[in-house]
Amino acid sequence: MQNQPLTLLILNGKGAGNEELRTAVNKLRDEGFNLAVRVTWEKGDGDRYVQEAVSLQAETVVAGGGDGTINEIATALAALPADHRPALGILPLGTANDFATSVGIPLEMEPALRLAVLGKATAIDLARVNGDRYFINMATGGFGTRITTETPEKLKSALGGVSYFIHGLMRVDALKPDRCEIVAPGFDWQGDALVIGIGNGRQAGGGQKLCPDALINDGQLNLSIVTAQELLPTLLHSLTRDDENPNIVSAKLQSLSIRSPHEMTFNLDGEPLSGSEFQIEVLPGALSCRLPPQCPLLA
Numbered sequence: 001m002q003n004q005p006l007t008l009l010i011l012n013g014k015g016a017g018n019e020e021l022r023t024a025v026n027k028l029r030d031e032g033f034n035l036a037v038r039v040t041w042e043k044g045d046g047d048r049y050v051q052e053a054v055s056l057q058a059e060t061v062v063a064g065g066g067d068g069t070i071n072e073i074a075t076a077l078a079a080l081p082a083d084h085r086p087a088l089g090i091l092p093l094g095t096a097n098d099f100a101t102s103v104g105i106p107l108e109m110e111p112a113l114r115l116a117v118l119g120k121a122t123a124i125d126l127a128r129v130n131g132d133r134y135f136i137n138m139a140t141g142g143f144g145t146r147i148t149t150e151t152p153e154k155l156k157s158a159l160g161g162v163s164y165f166i167h168g169l170m171r172v173d174a175l176k177p178d179r180c181e182i183v184a185p186g187f188d189w190q191g192d193a194l195v196i197g198i199g200n201g202r203q204a205g206g207g208q209k210l211c212p213d214a215l216i217n218d219g220q221l222n223l224s225i226v227t228a229q230e231l232l233p234t235l236l237h238s239l240t241r242d243d244e245n246p247n248i249v250s251a252k253l254q255s256l257s258i259r260s261p262h263e264m265t266f267n268l269d270g271e272p273l274s275g276s277e278f279q280i281e282v283l284p285g286a287l288s289c290r291l292p293p294q295c296p297l298l299a
């Protein structure tokens with residue numbers, strides 16, 4: 001047992017009372033796995049536990065929480081020198097779990113924990129924003145952002161992902177597109193954007209596939225702009241249908257810059273960042289992540 005590599009599970013405190021998880025941790029420990037658990041209380045705790053994982057020479061750090069928890073752990077891992085960087089495992093305990101769901105991680109605790117400890121570590125891309133912020137799944141701006149940041153907590157826990165959709169429709173009267181310019185090598189767009197999605201992964205906001213072709217190891221980011229020419233039809237179409245929408249502009253890019261005359265807010269894996277200028281770039285193969293063998297987001 002002492003020779004087993006250490007896995008440090010960093011658990012968002014919101015999920016600490018989960019009995020199914022306690023049973024799964026005990027089961028894996030009984031099988032001889034060297035599994036330690038740390039529980040967060042506030043932002044910043046995840047980062048400190050990643051430092052502890054490095055000093056304990058943990059082979060894997062498991063992010064137990066929603067997309068925001070994965071973001072915090074991925075950000076802390078990205079700051080480490082590559083040769084000291086543990087692999088990332090994911091235990092879905094959030095409301096929406098967009099990243100975990102789309103990469104095919106089981107929602108049941110025991111199979112998810114087993115995968116997080118034993119799954120094959122695969123190099124995946126990470127995206128960096130303005131030099132010091134990151135996203136592993138998706139950055140969303142415009143109306144989509146307001147849906148995810150403003151959905152009340154009670155509605156979120158009662159209805160899960162569906163609440164984003166309902167709450168979004170309730171706020172149709174408050175729609176205000178973001179005027180901006182998006183520039184990249186070989187790409188230049190300006191206009192009114194209803195939703196901007198920049199995907200390393202495919203979906204955000206509780207299952208909305210804004211970047212349906214994105215891959216997490218192709219060294220590129222998928223940009224989708226839902227333009228605001230025909231506001232309501234576009235919104236309904238983009239939220240309810242999977243087929244081609246003429247009001248969506250898309251591109252695959254390695255870096256891009258977004259400028260707006262007004263302050264805009266982007267949600268980086270659900271964590272807000274406001275400003276009028278955003279420089280976004282992909283860091284190919286920056287993290288090593290334990291994923292299912294049939295992960296649909298791998299090239």
Ligand SMILES: Nc1ncnc2c1ncn2[C@@H]1O[C@H](COP(=O)(O)OP(=O)(O)OP(=O)(O)O)[C@@H](O)[C@H]1O
Pocket residue numbers: 012013014040041042043044065066067068069070072093094095096097098270
């Ligand atoms: N004990 C805690 N209680 C409440 N919030 C916490 C706690 N520990 C950390 N946090 C904060 O929770 C946020 C991350 O939450 P996370 O996104 O993982 O959960 P969620 O909102 O339930 O999931 P999802 O994004 O999938 O809806 C981070 O900002 C982190 O600082």
